[in-house]
Amino acid sequence: MTSNSEDKRLPQPELPEPAHPDLDSMLSRKFGKEVANYFSGSPLNRVSFLRQDHPFLSHALTHHTTTFLIFNKLEPLVESPTKLHYATYADVKPIIGDDPYSKSEEDLVKEYNSTTYIPQMIFLGLHEDKDGVTTKKGYKGAPFFAVDVTPKHESIKEAAEALIKSFEDKGVHFSKGRLHMALPAEEGELRHFLFQYGNSDSSAAAIYAEARHLLDWNARNPFCGGCGQPTFSVNAGFKRTCPPTDFSQLLASGTQGAGVPEKPFDRPSCPTRGVISNLQFPRTDPTVIMACVSHDGQRILLGRQRRWPAHWYSTLAGFLEPAESVEEAVRREVWEESGIKLGRVVVHSTQPWPYPANLMIGAIGQATPDGEVVDLGNDPELEDAKWFSLDEVREALRVGTSGLGERPGPEWREGGLRLPPRTAIANQLLTSVVNGFVSAGVMKI
């Protein structure tokens, strides 16, 4: 949220030319630059209202422009740490079958059999900067899907293992850990339009984040929290429903092994049926993360966890609790972890964080005059929390940033402050503070 020219002190990625340079410049002058954090800035139009439209999904699934992201145990298929591998319909057909969308959603629910394994698929959206399908209403773009090929069920084991081997033979592999933090993003770039600057190569992180969040949510919630019975994926991966009936032969006493019965069995009642319940929809956990400045705006509070490398600090963070505003959650977390009392709190920018399902809400807060004494004794989560001068933080942003498992740059000297990389919203918050978010009055809103 800062357009301060001092931003240029930090290394900037080469950005593609905006599609409408005049408009870009005009909006920048008027409103400043929006900080688009890593994992945001998706080039896809999700066309969420088409997720129940199975004729559309069938058409999109088999189109020659369609791209498939492949996951095995939530690990994405990559060509390198900076490049996702996009598979084709021919690749996934042996796993998903000819067309999982050939019947309507209503019919599939009626035919529900809890013992049938269906590989999870997600319709991610249309990449409108790429040639692709065109709908009656005029939505255009190349369809993107995600498919879980984990060989976890007998019915797909052979096909999935063959597919995985064929990928390995091609030299592509499933990425362990969080290497995908290296995926290119449109870092720091304002996206004025929904899909104005779409560029698949520079937005891989956002597409990956959507796929990972949804595959994880589906895998984590095979049962209904309201009644305990197995649930069924609908709405192209964006909803799980608790069907009223089940063709599973396991439920029919005396018919085990006798194949699928002619009629489904009624399942016990469930409070999520016939109503709109949040249990049916993907979960996203709001998380607050905040740069705290001293009352005079000249120092920044940072904390560190015991497991981090020596000299590494970051902003404080924590989950928002039920019935808190963001501003209250920021004050509570900071007081619990550091004893610092905050007055004014301003939301700076936000970041999707698909590990597994977080929304990072970045804020900047100012300590009250008598609230600056550090006390780690409330909720002892941190090994240390202390105040740093703006100059110390500015220098560390210049020479001391890196991923957690990496070394800082060549100019960093042993003993100097280390900070998270630019892909972390913590870094963006600190950058805004040292560049004048508070002292130049940007915070006065």
Place this chain on the structure above:
Amino acid sequence: MTSNSEDKRLPQPELPEPAHPDLDSMLSRKFGKEVANYFSGSPLNRVSFLRQDHPFLSHALTHHTTTFLIFNKLEPLVESPTKLHYATYADVKPIIGDDPYSKSEEDLVKEYNSTTYIPQMIFLGLHEDKDGVTTKKGYKGAPFFAVDVTPKHESIKEAAEALIKSFEDKGVHFSKGRLHMALPAEEGELRHFLFQYGNSDSSAAAIYAEARHLLDWNARNPFCGGCGQPTFSVNAGFKRTCPPTDFSQLLASGTQGAGVPEKPFDRPSCPTRGVISNLQFPRTDPTVIMACVSHDGQRILLGRQRRWPAHWYSTLAGFLEPAESVEEAVRREVWEESGIKLGRVVVHSTQPWPYPANLMIGAIGQATPDGEVVDLGNDPELEDAKWFSLDEVREALRVGTSGLGERPGPEWREGGLRLPPRTAIANQLLTSVVNGFVSAGVMKI
């Protein structure tokens, strides 16, 4: 987030004097006023790190300063639409027993019996402006709990019905619907300190919201989404765990009716055991709600749902989807529902919304120059969406606001625009816009 003096055009509630008027004035001059929306501004310190401390909870439960909010089927016990009824330990003792915290959490999990009904209790926090308990570390305040007395199980039915009758005899009752929107709040007031201005009478809405959100979450999630087995409430109502064993005699074949077995039965494995899983913790759904201005800042986009009264409009709103930033969710929702394309989006303020579990993230967005044409044909959720002048909205904020089931004020004339009341964040967003959030450059950050 606006300190614009034009705020005074709207009726302002009488606010209590701030505890530190000099500081208040100083911070206001420097940072402006924070919009504290209805349901926020809790006077309670949640002391979240004490939720597993059963000796503390036992002490708090039976203290003479302790207050209990009573709910029946999620309806709160009230004396009037503007006053919660606070019950005592003596009232709830027949339902909850002498001390549900007499054993450690670890022991209670070991003794778990899925057929035992335990009325849901929530420890809400300490009201630090009121005399109460004092902990070793020095936390002070009057404890607040919520208790669900719904007579839904044989084991408490008689006691619960007797308690409900005793309340009715006293003239207090369980509030239907959302009458509690009439509860007093510290509307529009900045809370500089965690608990600086605590005032139980003016913060009832925030205390109620915390209780309702947590009771609802517990009631809605009796089963584990990971394995389908019943779960058990721990952490004073803020966590549900999936115990590894169960003393339920229902699980022992041949022992039905034989009472509780000597040893518990092992339950099937569950992916949430031995790890930290979000399934164990309360869910809060991030929701975006936004005032959209035209590119020149002179008009405001409002929409209406079919079921609303004639002439009633509001800001657009919708759920944030997985792996979206708030800014992206705002642009997507506005485009889906109205066809309008937004450029710059700024977060304004946030509001807890306990129906059942929402966090309303209020934003202000600006249309792009060629993105101002309304199109209701993407996701046809709205009956209408159209542009209004700032003057129309300003006048409606003055004369046309009310709750959905109420009539607007005496100055409203038939056919005039109607808008939500000040307790709705929609109203606060519109108020900020007509008071210069965009045109006076407040948005330029």
